[in-house]
Amino acid sequence: AQTVTQSQPEMSVQEAETVTLSCTYDTSESDYYLFWYKQPPSRQMILVIRQEAYKQQNATENRFSVNFQKAAKSFSLKISDSQLGDAAMYFCAYRSSGGSQGNLIFGKGTKLSVKP
Amino acid sequence: DAGVTQSPTHLIKTRGQQVTLRCSPISGHKSVSWYQQVLGQGPQFIFQYYEKEERGRGNFPDRFSARQFPNYSSELNVNALLLGDSALYLCASSFTGGYEKLFFGSGTQLSVL
Numbered sequence: 001a002q003t004v005t006q007s008q009p010e011m012s013v014q015e016a017e018t019v020t021l022s023c024t025y026d027t028s029e030s031d032y033y034l035f036w037y038k039q040p041p042s043r044q045m046i047l048v049i050r051q052e053a054y055k056q057q058n059a060t061e062n063r064f065s066v067n068f069q070k071a072a073k074s075f076s077l078k079i080s081d082s083q084l085g086d087a088a089m090y091f092c093a094y095r096s097s098g099g100s101q102g103n104l105i106f107g108k109g110t111k112l113s114v115k116p
Numbered sequence: 117d118a119g120v121t122q123s124p125t126h127l128i129k130t131r132g133q134q135v136t137l138r139c140s141p142i143s144g145h146k147s148v149s150w151y152q153q154v155l156g157q158g159p160q161f162i163f164q165y166y167e168k169e170e171r172g173r174g175n176f177p178d179r180f181s182a183r184q185f186p187n188y189s190s191e192l193n194v195n196a197l198l199l200g201d202s203a204l205y206l207c208a209s210s211f212t213g214g215y216e217k218l219f220f221g222s223g224t225q226l227s228v229l
């Protein structure tokens with residue numbers, strides 16, 4: 001069975017600085033998708049960024065980028081120029097390419113605080 | 117357009133009772149998924165429905181059931197509630213249930229006393 005591990009329960013960053021959130025996963029599959037979701041106090045899960053395992057190029061979305069290391073099964077999220085609105089829980093998630101789209105496997109999350 | 121809407125937002129039940137949670141997907145979305153998020157944990161997949169048929173089921177007991185209606189809205193039912201069922205229940209929708217983006221609602225916070 002696939003697992004997702006986030007080893008940093010909490011992280012803190014100064015406004016305008018850069019922070020990296022870590023995620024590792026375990027799978028025997030070669031084709032899959034990885035995601036980072038943000039969950040603010042409103043509780044709504046918001047997709048931050050998505051990476052297809054067959055793509056070697058790291059995904060980027062404005063201030064958000066990932067470092068995808070397939071051999072190491074590592075998928076970290078870098079947030080540049082951190083803003084107060086970035087404060088939230090961040091979840092790393094895995095989905096098999098052959099499975100139900102609904103079957104996302106989440107890590108336990110990292111709580112990110114942004115200091116003004 | 118409205119996003120994914122869930123009702124109620126909060127609910128308090130006692131052990132042994134039954135509960136029904138409701139979800140309305142974004143207009144045009146035909147797939148609905150349900151997740152359970154226990155405090156301090158990431159969401160855990162419960163069910164996915166597409167075109168009123170169950171497409172996937174997570175590792176949950178038979179006390180959990182769901183259905184999808186012709187208008188693509190969905191209900192999640194939990195029978196014989198246990199204290200451990202206390203959690204945030206999230207609903208997510210997408211167009212086809214394939215590989216496109218999932219849109220989540222803000223959830224229903226269920227407390228079982």
